[in-house]
Structure formats: C-alpha cells, structure tokens
Amino acid sequence: HRMTHMNGTAMSLAFTTRVHNPDKLHDPLQALAQNGYAIVPDFLSPSVTAALLAECQDLHNAGKTHTAGIGQGSRHQVLPAVRNDQVLWLDSTRLSPTQTLYWQAMEDLRQRLNRTHFLGLVDYECHYAHYPAGGYYQRHRDTFQGANQRRISSVFYMNFDWTAVDGGQLRLFTDYTTVDVLPAAGTLVIFESQMEHEVLPTQAVRHSLAGWLRCREHVF
Numbered sequence: 001h002r003m004t005h006m007n008g009t010a011m012s013l014a015f016t017t018r019v020h021n022p023d024k025l026h027d028p029l030q031a032l033a034q035n036g037y038a039i040v041p042d043f044l045s046p047s048v049t050a051a052l053l054a055e056c057q058d059l060h061n062a063g064k065t066h067t068a069g070i071g072q073g074s075r076h077q078v079l080p081a082v083r084n085d086q087v088l089w090l091d092s093t094r095l096s097p098t099q100t101l102y103w104q105a106m107e108d109l110r111q112r113l114n115r116t117h118f119l120g121l122v123d124y125e126c127h128y129a130h131y132p133a134g135g136y137y138q139r140h141r142d143t144f145q146g147a148n149q150r151r152i153s154s155v156f157y158m159n160f161d162w163t164a165v166d167g168g169q170l171r172l173f174t175d176y177t178t179v180d181v182l183p184a185a186g187t188l189v190i191f192e193s194q195m196e197h198e199v200l201p202t203q204a205v206r207h208s209l210a211g212w213l214r215c216r217e218h219v220f
Contacts, residue, residue: 029116029192032152037172037191039181043156044105048051051098051187053158055205056088064088065130065194083137085199086130089208102209105155110213119151119215126154126211135206137199139173142170142212150193152213157183159206168202183208 026040048188059065065086079167095103103124110121131137142153157168162168162184170189173196181189182204191197193212 029112030215032113032190032192033117036174037179037189040188040190041184042186043188044102044186046186048098048101049158050160052102052209053160053185054094054205055098056209059128060086060087060130065128077157082140083199084102084121084132084135085137086132087127087210089125089127092124102156104213105119106213109154112168113213119213121151121213121215124211124215125214126209129206129208129210131202131206131208133202133204134199135168135199139171139196139198141196142193149214149217150212151174151193151215153193153195153197154209154211155183155189156209157187157206158185158210159183159204162183162204165204167200168198168205168206169202171198172197173199 028040031038038175061097065088067084067086077181080128090099090102090103103126106126110124112166113119114121143150159166162182164182168183172181172191180200181187199206
C-alpha cells in the first residue's frame with residue numbers, strides 16, 4: 001500500500017499556543033513518535049519560502065554548489081549512479097537574514113523534540129540541494145557507518161506550483177508501507193535518520209534544504 005501526501009492535506013505543526021486539532025494523532029510530533037516520520041505543510045510562510053528559494057537559486061547560479069557524494073571522511077565518494085544533485089552546506093555563523101528565519105524555526109523544532117521525545121538533540125546541520133531535471137537519489141539511510149549523531153532528518157521544499165507530474169517525490173520506507181511526499185513549496189518532512197528513503201526521478205528542477213538534528217555520539 002502506498003500513501004501520497006499532497007501539500008496542505010497532511011498534518012500541521014502549531015508553533016503558536018493555538019491548537020489546530022486536539023487529536024494527538026494529527027500532531028506531527030506525536031506522528032513522529034508513532035510512525036517515525038511527520039509531514040508539516042506551510043512550515044514557513046510563502047514569502048519566506050520564496051526568499052529562500054531565490055537565495056538558493058542565486059548561490060547555485062553563482063557556481064557555489066558542488067556535486068554531492070555519499071559517505072563520510074575517507075569513505076566519501078561521488079557516485080552519479082546513486083545521486084546526482086548539487087549541494088551547498090550552510091554555515092550557521094554566516095546566515096543571511098532569510099536563512100536565519102529558517103534556522104530559528106528548526107531550532108524551535110529541536111527544542112520541542114527534546115521536550116516531548118527526550119532525544120538529546122544538540123545541534124543542526126543543513127545543506128541546500130539542487131536537483132536538475134532528471135535528478136534522483138537512490139534508496140539510502142542518512143546515518144553514516146560507525147557514526148550515530150544524526151537522529152532526525154529534515155527536508156524543507158521550495159518548489160512552487162509543483163504537481164505529481166513533475167515527479168521528485170520523497171519516498172519513505174516505513175515498517176509497514178511506503179509513503180510518497182510531494183516536494184511542494186512550504187512543506188517540511190521530518191523522519192528518523194535510520195529510515196530508508198529515496199528521491200524519485202524528477203522531471204523539473206527541484207529545490208530543497210536537507211538537514212539533520214543531531215545528538216552527541218554514543219547517546220543511544
């Protein structure tokens with residue numbers, strides 16, 4: 001069975017005191033605990049999302065991105081057969097005002113997860129990802145061999161007017177099913193970093209911010 005979540009139809013994360021739905025099954029933090037993933041539409045406003053997209057496009061067009069690889073340290077290698085996106089890591093000490101808004105939202109999420117899930121998350125790392133038309137990333141996990149700092153993966157999408165015809169869905173492999181998420185602008189997906197996932201082939205240029213909420217090594 002495959003479930004497809006479109007932008008605006010999944011759960012909403014309330015960053016204010018107003019409760020959108022008292023049913024905890026619709027709370028993405030509860031969903032993360034129960035299912036290992038959660039989908040948050042409209043994580044940032046359309047104006048902030050558009051500003052982030054413009055900055056990321058400018059950085060890519062200026063040649064600041066580089067071909068992504070897999071593995072860490074001496075195991076790092078570029079394998080176009082596995083993934084063919086271009087990335088640029090963000091420096092938390094040199095963020096633009098728009099990037100700072102995103103970083104602050106993720107910091108708020110980190111603190112909420114620590115309060116509700118006791119994960120011991122201590123920091124966040126993030127890169128911009130540019131997928132060309134025909135881009136993909138085959139099935140994988142975000143944890144590195146011999147390292148366990150990454151606990152929660154996040155992907156924030158900046159693709160306006162995106163439809164299923166454009167492809168590029170994030171496919172999550174849960175214990176019971178596969179879940180396809182449309183990479184529509186404003187949507188944030190969070191999931192356990194050990195969960196297998198892939199980016200299906202995209203028919204258009206696809207923009208996202210991929211990040212990881214991390215704990216200290218050997219916490220679990």
